[in-house]
Structures are given as structure tokens and as C-alpha cells.
Amino acid sequence: MRSVPYRPEIDGLRAVAVLGVLAYHAAGIVPGGFAGVDVFFVISGYVITSVIAAELSRGEFTIARFYERRIRRIAPALLATIFVTTIGAAIFLLPADLISFGKSAVAATLMVSNIGFWLKAGYFDAAMQSKPLLHTWSLGIEEQFYLFYPLLLAWLWRRRPRAVAPVLAGLFVVSLAAGIVATDALPSAAFYLAPFRLWELLLGGLIALRPVRRLEGAGAAAVGALMIAAAFTFYGGATAFPGVAALLPTLGAALVINGASKGGLVARLLSAPPLTFVGKISYSLYLVHWPLIVFIEYRQGAELGPWQAAGVAALSILLAALSWRLVEQPFRRPERFGSRRALYSAGAAGAAVCCLAGGVLVVTHGLPSRLPEPVLAAYSAHGDRWNEERCFIDTDGSGGPTPAEIRAGKICTFGPADRTTADFLIWGDSHAHAIAPGILAAAKRFGARGYFVGAGSCPPLREFDTVGVRPSTERRCAETNAAVLDFLRTHKVGAVFMVARWTKYAQGNEYGREGMMFDPAKVPGAVPGEDAKLAAAMDETLSQIVAGGEKPVVVMAVPEPGYDVPYSVAKALLQRTPPDAIAPTLEAVAARQARARDILTEETEKDGGLFVDPTAALCGPVVCPVEQDGQLLYSDADHITIGAALAISYIFDDAFRQIMKGSR
Template identity: 40%
Template sequence: MKLSYRADIDGLRAVAVLSVILFHAHFSLFAGGFIGVDVFFVISGYLITSIILKHEGPIGPFLRAFYEGRIRRLLPPAIPVLLFSAVAGGYLLSTEAMEEFSNSLVAVLLFVSNWFFWDIAGYFDGPSHLKPLLHTWSLSVEEQFYLFFPVLLLTTARLSRAGRAGMVCAIIGLSFAINIYFVANNDLNSAFYNSFGRFWEMAVGGILAFRIIPAPRSALWQNVVGVTGLATIAGCIVFFDPTMAFPGFWALLPTIGTALVIQAQGGLASKLLSTKAFVAVGLISYALYLWHWPLFAFLNIIYGDPSSMQFAMAIAATFAISTISYFIIERPIRFRAVMPSRSQAVALFATASIVFIAFGVAGNVTNGFPWRLPDAANKYAKALKAQIRAQRRAALHNKCWIGANADFKAAEEPCVKSRDGRPRVLLVGDSHAAHLFDGLSRARPDLNVSLLASSSCTLSGYERIDQRRPACMALIDYLDQLRPGDFDGIIMTTREVLSDTYLRAFVNRAARLAEITSVHVVGPIQFYRPNMPELYEGMVGRLTRDLISSRFDAAVQDAQFQSNERYKELLAEKPAVNYISPLDTLCPKRKCKHFDKDGWPILIDNTHMGLAASHELAKEIGPRITIHNSVQAEAASR
């Protein structure tokens, strides 16, 4: 089953892991560094298929040896990472986050973490940077591939080589079609995490192992093929960014680029990747991948918005720990200097699985080991859950505040209130419109307020944001079709800190609506990193109120204030639109109010206000909502 060693593939691993690490550390030159995972997938498919095709003889002994090799390769370096994450989580995670971590730990050991994280988060979503085991999603995809692909190839060994290669090509076509289907339907989480939409990348590597496509023989063509492939990968790293509809067709570029480098089997690209520096990083690439993300996640949890220097120190620590891991754990176990027998390797796998799964189940059953935290923190955790439930009920969640893929028409009819003699006002936007609804309705009982909100809808209408969300586009179409007299006023708001292009589109839409009715734009509220509940639960009962307030002051991010000023600048050019700034009320002179009248933090998650805080804000901004006299007179005369 042994293959002839190719140093350039270790070098290619180095390119992949470095691009991922530097992307996660927010180095701007590596904005597309997430494609390193795609590079890993192709390499993995190539090597695994090469091993299988070299096999001759009974299937049973081969599979036992194959899966033992996977255990020795993948599990031992992961054990200290999981242990570190569990211990650090015990000190730093809230009960809710610890419960989620415990569940993710079970998912890792069952090889289904990609499905787990698909269900709870998007890879590019803000809160995801606080999940210590998020990076294991790609390992689960590979492990699932290992479970079915070797059996498929071995049980079809009687087919001709061309027939088996055709079967692999069919996997490529079907899996890629599934991925494109998800992207075309704006389901990017499924496109990213769903194994069936990712197997094609490993199968592309697999088809290379069949050698149906002849490798270039001349030095010239080796150079052309290899350099083209390496340049394609580099271009993706530099020019791709997380706002793209990825994977989809875009994933073809890094996948084909990697295939070209592997296929070249020589030339300038191979020589560059075979240099000692690249090979050295490639050898420890698995440990680097395992360790960097938990270190980054806890860095984000501790500091909220780590500096480049802090990330650099975390990268240095990652390299140091990974080097030790490679020489002390990975090499000795993988090459049988330690635990030479198969039964020992299986026993290690079984023991580690039982221990970590038991820990994960306990974390789930106890709701995040609440005994770790002071009584005040546990009291807050219970109150927070009650606040979230109350806010969602008041915000008409899943009724008038709907998800990105929900049926807008089903929400429109019951949510748009009929006239009752009061001026009729539409509150529209994303979940931030929803969390203002109950407060504004109470603060302005003289207005008949209807709510239409779709999660993460910016109302800009641009492809990279709103066009991925069908309910949002339906909401925008609804706004664009409004006529004079439909509403006596419209209140627009969105959480997103938009780039200038998107913000101008939002402002222009508000200005067009102002031609037919009274329009108000409500700006952003403050944002914290780490998020407010996570931060507070780790401090309450341990720090004084003054120290907690000071930590909150440091966690408030500048982006919302910059966005607030940009709103003011752009809307100054649109005098028909009235701008209402919650930040001017909540954070006068950038000194923010952090607690509601009951003493709880004003935010109940990453960005949404609790019901009490929302009511307090609505009392402040509600009087600023004015309906033009002519509109009021027309409404009164109806």
C-alpha cells in the first residue's frame, strides 16, 4: 500500500495550510485562503485512490490495514487538541457555548461535525469564529469519503480500469451537480458543508490516480502545467473573498489548479514545492490545521478583536505546538515506534471516543456544566434564555419576521394590518426591524404598525448579499411596487454594516419610497466582540460592576459608529428621508449604555436587544417618527 514519496505534495500541503491559517488570521492578502481546504481535498483523493489502486489480493485484510492507517494518521494528533479545547472551554465558555461545544465534540468523534455545523452556523458568519471545533467539518467530510470510497473501488475491482475511472467521473459529475444545485438555490451553507456536494473535489484527485490523462513528459510541459496550476491556486488565495457564492463554479479553479500541480510531476512548480521550507511545513500541516483554529477561537473569545500582533503570536504558538506534536505524537504512532500492534491502535481509538463522547453527552445533559460558573452567572444564563424567548415572541419570529428561505407571500397577508383609523406605518428590514417592533408599537399607540422582516436582509438588493435570500428579494420587490396611499409611513432598518455600494443602494431605495410616503431610516446599534452575553456570563460574579462596564467599553466595535456617520452623510443628500440614530441615544459621545432598567445587558445575543432594552430605546426614538401633516390629513379623511 506504500506509495513512492513526492516531496512536492508535502509542499502543496504547506501552501494549503498556510493559506487557511493566514485567512483565519485576517491577513488581507489571503482573503481567499479558505480554498486551502479544497487543495487538501484534492490531495487526499489522489493519495487515497493511489493506495487503493496499488492493492492486490483479498479485500478484508486491506480494509483492516487501511482503516488502521487512517486511525494512526488522524486520531493521535487530534486527542491533545480536543483535550485542550475542553479544558480551555471549561474556563472561558458560557453555559450555552459550552453546551454547544459539548455537542460538537460528540459530532467530531462520530465523524459528522460538518452536518452539526451546517445545522447551526455558516462558515463565514461572525459568531463562527468563537466555535473551537468548527474547523473539524472538513475532516468529517474526508472521513465520510474514506468510509464509502475504498469499499466502492475494491468491490468493483473486476471492472476494467476505464470502467472504474468512469465510475469516479460519475461521482464527480453527480457531486458537483449537487453543489451547484445548492448554490443556485442560495443555500450556501449546504453547498459548503454537505458532504455529497463536496465529494467531487476528492474524486477529482482520485481520477488523477488512474493515470488516464497522461502526465507531461517534457520539461517544458511540466513547467507549463505545474506553474499554471500553482499560479491558479495563488490567484484564488489573493483574489477570492468570503462574499463569493462559494463553492459552486468558483471551486473549480483551486480544484483544477491543484490537479494540474499534482499531474505535472516535475518542473519548476514541483522544485519550488519540494524545497526544505515547504516540505517542513507540509510535514506538520495536519497538526497546524488542528491547532490553529482552537487557538484563534479562544483568542477571539478573550480579546474580542485580536490585533495582528496577537494573531502572529498565536501563529508562532501553533507552529511550536505542531512541531512538538509531529515528533512526539504523530510520527511515533503513525510509523509504529509507539503502539506497534493493531489492537493497541484500535484500543486508543475506542478509549478516546468513549471518553470524549461521554464528556460531550455530560455537557449536553447538564446544559454546559453550569457548576463551573458563579451563581450569578447561572442566574443570568437562565434569565437570558427567558429574554430570548420573550423577544422572539414579541418580534413575531417565524410569523412576520421570517427566515431567508421562507415564503414571503405567506407572511405578507397576515402581517400587513388593515386600516383602523390610525396612520398605517410599515416597519421593514431584517431581524433588527423585528426587535424594534413591540417597543415601537407600545411607544407609538397612535400608529398602526405592521412588520415585514426577513433575516439578514439588507434591502440593498445586491447579488452578494440579498439575492442569496429569496424571502429578502421578495420583500424588496414588495417595497418597490408600493404606491402612494399604501402606507402613511415606512420605517427601514438593517443590522448590516454595509459597504458604500450597498449602503448607497439602501439609501436610494429609501429616497424612492420617500416620493410616495413618509420614510424614516433607523441606524445601527452598538456591537460587541466577544458578544455581550458571552462576555457578561464570564465576568458576572467574578468582577465588579465597574470592571464589567470597562470591559464592555473595550469590546464595543468601531464599525457601527463609522456606519452611523456614513448614513448621516448620505442621507443629508436625501432631505425627504428622516434619519434616526439609536447610537446617538445609546452611546452619546461613544460612551455606551450597557444595561437595561432591570440591570441585564441590553443585548441577548450577537446583535439583538432584549425586550426591556428595546422598549427603552423605542421610548427615546419613537417621538422622532413623524408623519407629514398632509399624509395625516389624508389618513384621517379616509
């Protein structure tokens, strides 16, 4: 017997949520479809709270029964998905990605994958297209919420019944406020961690406990449906999410749930058999669709085409229906593993198998013996980065010195230890971090001593706002760069190497959708006004450096392949296709660099600085190769490897001759 009446429109709302997610992931035709996950959270909070409240009111609720239902509902399809996806990962993924997958398989099995993905989030993190279990972060949030929620609700119901709604409302407000603040200050934490998301589940719970009578009816449901549609339509990759933006789809879902309880047009539409069927299989559909997309895109190195997206959607629905029928349904029946002990034993055994499989992938270092040696050598360039991470401030604020430490001169120092004075400072974004080994190698030849300060997505400019970065990153850049300029006022360094991805800042965009999904035919045009903004910021910054007695050395951005070079070359070798096909032509590089080059050379000459351009050292007369003598020159789509930086270190010799001549 059902503890709460069945509402078919809730299954219809589940269908809307999962189809939004599917359309967003497979085809990108619903730019805000990712908000479907937030609709799921509200539905989950509503349904689970309704069941718990009904059982508490009858005096039938027990924690053991609650977790038995959760295991029957969640574990079978999840464990089956993890196990089958592990087999696919062992076939398709390259070693480093397979190691990461193994860790995520263990984390997903233990319902903590959201924490694992949060810990790995950062500037140099792997692309989402290499993470087949990335979508399990939302399950982690739900299950972490349900570890404490039924206990709290049951205790309040029995001991402080009048406090149930006020306490849950208070938790809702605290979590929402924390989520809004964290979305700006700690965006990865706000996205992945339960404390910043539990308000969404509590919203559903509050609707279950205290439905708003004045908002019951077709009108409220219609408004809610329009709110969800607006989020799906107008949100996108640039939306700061969750934060305030998450209120639109979640309040919309709450209005639909609350309003459709009395029937009406929205309730009838959502109760249509096709939608209720998709709603019934929505859990399995959510589980199976993302691994399929990842494996196909990973294999072909490009986004799904329209027909592929349609095929993946159809196949996902078919597999989800089979999973629902053959995996989900049988395990929900009490006669299957009738005793709790048998159920727990079966669940523990399945979890152990998935954890063991994931662990094997980690301890074997991604099963490298599967692949030919040239493929492994190419792919290993992904880790070919300068290991001085202590010097570099990531986009999430981790690593590197604080602004106070920068001002005090407590920053990374290189060169002869017996020197008490410094000759130079390397200052810039992640491209400064990438090319620093080359600059330092040249410095060593001349006996120079210097400093390094670098921050992800932060060009070495005073008060420059980069298009597309989060407000928290903008603030971090402003604080870091202000600290560097303060440092230069109190510390004599002789010369300042200013290194950045200048092409990005001059045009206001990256080089298309870079990395695994790069398509040279889809490179967007420049954002109007960004070049003038760069010129003004460069003029002001150079003037301040020169006024302090330092010589600016502006280093041009390296050529950008756009393709994730280690991935692309490794896959080309596996598929026996020419790896040099991804090398950009010199003509394309020149066109991409033209505006930035004009600005940098003009501003540098005006202030008597030096201009160093690595393009000639990295390019031939026709193309700019991505490998030389069997060694890759790039660690991703635009950062050069340590080997490449060392190979072109000679281009800095003239600069150091002038720097050291002036210091004597």
C-alpha cells in the same frame, strides 16, 4: 513495504496548503489561504486512490485494512486534540459558547461536525472566534466521502473495470455542478456538506487513476503552483466559495501533482526538507492551530497582533511536531494495538471519552457555576431576542413566510383578535426584528392591530442591492420586498413602519469588523455612491407606499456600539475592568449616523411621512450607554435587547396617536 512510491513533493504541497491556512487564520496576511483546505482535499483524493488502486491491482485490498489505516491515521491526533481543547474550552468559554462547543466536540468525534456547523449557520449564529473546533468540518467531509468511496471503487474495479474512470468522472461533474449552483442558492450547505465538495476529492482520485501524460512536466507543475498562489493572493472574504472559485486552487493542485511527478523546479522546491517536514506534520498542525487562535482571541477580545500571530504560528508548529512524534507516529505502527479488535476498542474508548466530555458540557448548561452571577447575567443578554422567529426570514432563507404567503397575507399578525382590519405593518431587516417588541408594546397601548415581515440583511426598499451580500441573499431580498409591496397594494394597513440598519446601507459597510474582534480604530470609510443609491431607493419605495394610501413611518437605526456587548461586558467583569469603556460617544454615533439621517429625514418629509429616532432615548449627553440599571441594552454589536426595545417603546406613541386618529 510501501504500496505506492513516496513522493516528497506531495508532502511539500501539503506544507503549502497548511501554511496558507495558518497564515490566513493567524495573521490574515494570506487573504485566500482558506483555499489550502481545498488543496488538501485534492491531495487526499490522490493519495488514498493511489493506495487503493495499488492494492486492488495486487489483489490485496480489503475494506477492513482500509479502515484500520484510516483509524490509525486520523483518530489518535483528532481525539487528543478534542480532549485537550475541551479542557481549554472549560477554562475560557462562557456558558452558551461552552454548550455549543460540547455539541461540536461530540459531532467532531463522530465525524459529522460539518453537518452540525451547517445546521447552526445563520444570521444569529455565534462568531467563528467562539468555535475552537470549527476547522474539523473538513475532516467530516473527508471521512463521509471515505465511507462510500472505497466500496464503490473496489466494486467497480472488480466488476466493471472499464467503468471506473467514467463513473468517477460522472460523479465529479454532478458534484461540481451541484456545488456551483448551491454556492449561490444555498451557500452554507455548499460550504459545509460533502455532496457539494466531493468533486474535489474525486479530482485527486482521477489524477491518480488517469494521469494526464501531456500535462506531466515542469511547465504544468509551474502553472499549477501559480494557480494556487493566485487563489491564496486574490481570494478573500467576499469570494463566493467554493463554487466556480474553488476550481482555481484545486485544478492548480491537480496540475502540481500530475506535473511534478516527472521532476522539475516545482518538484525540487516542494521537496526541500523544511517543506517536507511541515508536510509530514501538516495534519497535526491543522488540528492544533485553530484552537490556539480561538482561545487567545476570545480571551483578549481582539485579533492577534503581528507578534502574537508569529508566536502562535511557532507554537503551533512545535505542538504539531510533538503530536506527530508522540501521538501520530506510534499509533501508525502495527505493533501498537496490533490486532484490529484492540485498535477498534481503543478508538471506541477514546471516542467515548470525548463524547462524554462534550455531553457533560451540554447537560450542565455550560458549567455556569464556574462564573460569578454578574458575569452570567451580562452574558445571558446574548439570547435576549424576540422569540417570534416564525416571522423572520434568515439570510439562508429559513424561517418566516414565503413570498407567496406574504402576498396572500399569511404573515405574523399582532393585536386585538376581534379586529378585522390592520392599522400598521412593521417591515425591515433584523433591526426591525429587534425593535419590534417596542413598536408592538406601543401598538397595544393604543389598541392597534398590525403585521410583521422581516428578513436578514434586507432593508425595506424596492430593488436595493446591499454591498457585500451573496447573490442568493440579494434575490431573496428582492423577492421578499416585492411581495411586501404587492401585499400593500391589496391590503389596507394604514401605516408602514420601515426599520433597518440605515447606517450600513448609507455607507455601504458595517461598523468595522464587529463583535468580538471590533477595533474602533479600524472602521473603514464609506463606499462611494451608496448614499445616493439609498436615497433613490427610499424615494421610489416611499412614493409607492404613499400612492397606495399608507403613511410611512421611517425608524432611524439605533446607535451601534460595534463591540459584541454581552461578550465584552462579561469579559470586563471577569477581568475587573470598566465595562462602560465600550460605550460609543454621542459624537461618534452622530458621525456614523449623519448621512443616513440626512437621507431619511429629507425623503420622509418630502412624502409626508413620520420619522422616529431612537437615538435620544438610548443616548445621554456624552455617551450612548450599553447598559442601564444593570441590564444590557444590546444582544450583540448592533441589535438592541427585548428589554431595551420595551424601555423605549414610548418613542412610538406619537406615531400611533396619528395612525389611530386617522383610522377612526
